Amino acid sequence: MFDFLNKYASLMHFYRLSRRLSQWLAPLTAVLMCAGVVGGLWFAPTDYQQGDSFRIIYIHVPSAWMSLFVYMSMAGAAVSILVWRVKVAEIALRCSAPLGASFTFLALVTGSIWGKPMWGTWWVWDARLTSELILLFLYLGIMALQNAIEDRRVAARAAAVLTLIGVVNIPIIHYSVEWWSTLHQGPTVSKFDRPSIHLHMLIPLLLMSVGFTTFYISALMVRMRTEILRYDRKTNWVREIVTTHHGSPSSV
Amino acid sequence: MSEFLAMGGYAIYVWSSYAIAVVVLGLNAILPVRTERREIAELQRAINARTKHDTPS
Amino acid sequence: MTPRRKRLLIIALTVAGIAVAAGLILAAFEKNLMYFYSPSEVARGEAPDNRPFRLGGMVVEGSVLRQPQSLGVWFTLTDMAEESMVYYDGILPDLFREGQGIVAKGQFNDTGLFVASEVLAKHDENYMPPEVADALEKAANPQSNRTP
Numbered sequence: 003m004f005d006f007l008n009k010y011a012s013l014m015h016f017y018r019l020s021r022r023l024s025q026w027l028a029p030l031t032a033v034l035m036c037a038g039v040v041g042g043l044w045f046a047p048t049d050y051q052q053g054d055s056f057r058i059i060y061i062h063v064p065s066a067w068m069s070l071f072v073y074m075s076m077a078g079a080a081v082s083i084l085v086w087r088v089k090v091a092e093i094a095l096r097c098s099a100p101l102g103a104s105f106t107f108l109a110l111v112t113g114s115i116w117g118k119p120m121w122g123t124w125w126v127w128d129a130r131l132t133s134e135l136i137l138l139f140l141y142l143g144i145m146a147l148q149n150a151i152e153d154r155r156v157a158a159r160a161a162a163v164l165t166l167i168g169v170v171n172i173p174i175i176h177y178s179v180e181w182w183s184t185l186h187q188g189p190t191v192s193k194f195d196r197p198s199i200h201l202h203m204l205i206p207l208l209l210m211s212v213g214f215t216t217f218y219i220s221a222l223m224v225r226m227r228t229e230i231l232r233y234d235r236k237t238n239w240v241r242e243i244v245t246t247h248h249g250s251p252s253s254v
Numbered sequence: 255m256s257e258f259l260a261m262g263g264y265a266i267y268v269w270s271s272y273a274i275a276v277v278v279l280g281l282n283a284i285l286p287v288r289t290e291r292r293e294i295a296e297l298q299r300a301i302n303a304r305t306k307h308d309t310p311s
Numbered sequence: 312m313t314p315r316r317k318r319l320l321i322i323a324l325t326v327a328g329i330a331v332a333a334g335l336i337l338a339a340f341e342k343n344l345m346y347f348y349s350p351s352e353v354a355r356g357e358a359p360d361n362r363p364f365r366l367g368g369m370v371v372e373g374s375v376l377r378q379p380q381s382l383g384v385w386f387t388l389t390d391m392a393e394e395s396m397v398y399y400d401g402i403l404p405d406l407f408r409e410g411q412g413i414v415a416k417g418q419f420n421d422t423g424l425f426v427a428s429e430v431l432a433k434h435d436e437n438y439m440p441p442e443v444a445d446a447l448e449k450a451a452n453p454q455s456n457r458t459p
Binding site: 047051056059081085122127128185188203 | 318319330404405430432433435436438443445
C-alpha cells in the first residue's frame with residue numbers, strides 16, 4: 003500500500019496517471035452533467051411548494067457539497083504537506099483552491115438567486131450563509147497567501163497551515179442549520195435518514211453531484227499537470243514529455 | 255416549449271442560475287487547458303534555445 | 312518520538328485547540344447567531360424589548376386577516392407552545408400561506424402586537440410533486456380541503 007502511495011507521490015508517475023485518468027474522466031463528466039441537467043430541468047416534476055424555482059437545486063446543492071468536499075481534500079493534502087512534505091500534495095492544494103472558491107461562489111450566488119423569490123430576500127446573515135461566505139474568504143485567502151510567497155514550497159506550507167486553521171469552519175457550515183435557528187432549512191439528504199426529496203427529483207441531483215465531483219477531479223488534473231511541469235521543468239522526464247509533445251495535450 | 259422556458263414564472267431566476275454555472279464551470283474547464291498548452295510551448299522554446307546554444311553551429 | 316510523529320502531533324493539537332477556541336467563541340455569541348426568536352422565547356422575556364428583532368414561527372390556520380383597501384395583513388405565529396400576533400404592511404413573499412414557516416423582523420408595540428418591517432418565508436427541506444403532497448395531506452386529514 004505504501005509502495006503504491008510512494009510511487010504516485012513521485013511527480014512523474016502522478017503526471018502519467020493523471021493523463022490516463024483525464025482521458026475517460028472528462029467525457030464521463032460531460033455525460034453525467036448533461037444527464038443531470040436534462041433530468042433536472044425536464045424530467046423532474048414541479049415542486050408542490052416552490053414550483054419550478056426549485057430546479058436551481060441542481061446547481062446550488064452540488065456546488066455547496068463540492069465547496070465542502072474540496073476543502074476537506076485540501077485539508078488532507080495540508081496534513082501530508084506538513085507531516086511528510088509530499089510535493090504532490092503541495093500541488094494538489096495549490097490547484098484545488100481556485101476550484102473550491104468557484105464552487106463556493108456558485109453556491110452563494112445561486113442560493114441568493116433562489117432565495118429572492120422563495121424567502122423574499124437576496125441575503126440574510128444567518129449561520130449557514132455567513133459561514134459559507136467565510137469559506138469563500140478562506141479559499142481566497144489561501145490563494146492570496148500562496149501568491150504572496152515566492153518560494154513555492156514555503157508558500158505551500160503556509161497555505162497548509164491556513165487550510166487547517168480554517169477547517170473548523172466545515173462542521174460549522176454543515177451543522178449550522180441544526181445548532182442554531184436559521185432561515186436556511188435543514189438537510190434534505192443526510193447520511194442516516196431517508197432523503198426528504200421525491201425519487202424523480204433526487205436522481206438528477208445525484209447525477210449532478212457525481213458529475214460535479216468528476217468535474218473537480220478533471221479540472222484539478224489539468225491544473226496539476228501544468229504545475230508539475232513547472233516544479234520539475236529541469237528534469238529529464240519533463241524534457242522528454244515536452245519535446246515529444248506535439249499538437250494539443252492528449253486530453254483535457 | 256414556451257412553458258418550459260417560462261419555468262412557472264421563475265424563468266429569470268432559474269435560467270440566470272444555470273447561465274452563471276455554465277460560465278463558472280466553463281472557465282474552469284477551458285482556461286487551465288490553455289495555460290497547460292502555453293506552459294508546454296514555453297518549455298519547448300526554452301529547450302530549443304538551450305539546444306541551439308549548446309550545439310556549435 | 313520521530314520528527315514526523317512529532318509534527319503530526321503538533322498539527323493535531325493545534326487544530327484541536329482552534330476547534331475548542333472556536334467552540335467557546337460560538338457559545339459566547341450564541342444569542343447573536345440565533346437568527347430568530349420563537350414565540351415561546353418572547354413569552355419568557357428572552358427577546359430584546361428596545362430594538363427590532365426577528366420573530367419566527369408557523370402561521371396559524373385561519374389567522375390571516377387582510378385589510379380591505381391596503382396591503383396590511385394580520386396573522387398569528389405559533390411554535391406549537393406560544394403564539395404571537397403580527398401585523399405587516401407590505402408585499403408578502405410567494406411562499407406566504409397558512410401553515411408556512413415565517414420569519415418577521417420588527418418590534419412589539421404597546422398593545423402586544425408585533426409590527427413587522429420585513430416578512431420572510433422559511434421553507435422546509437421536503438421536495439415533492441403536488442400529487443404526492445395532496446396524497447399526504449389527504450392521509451393526514453381525510454375530511455378537509457387543502458387551502459392553496
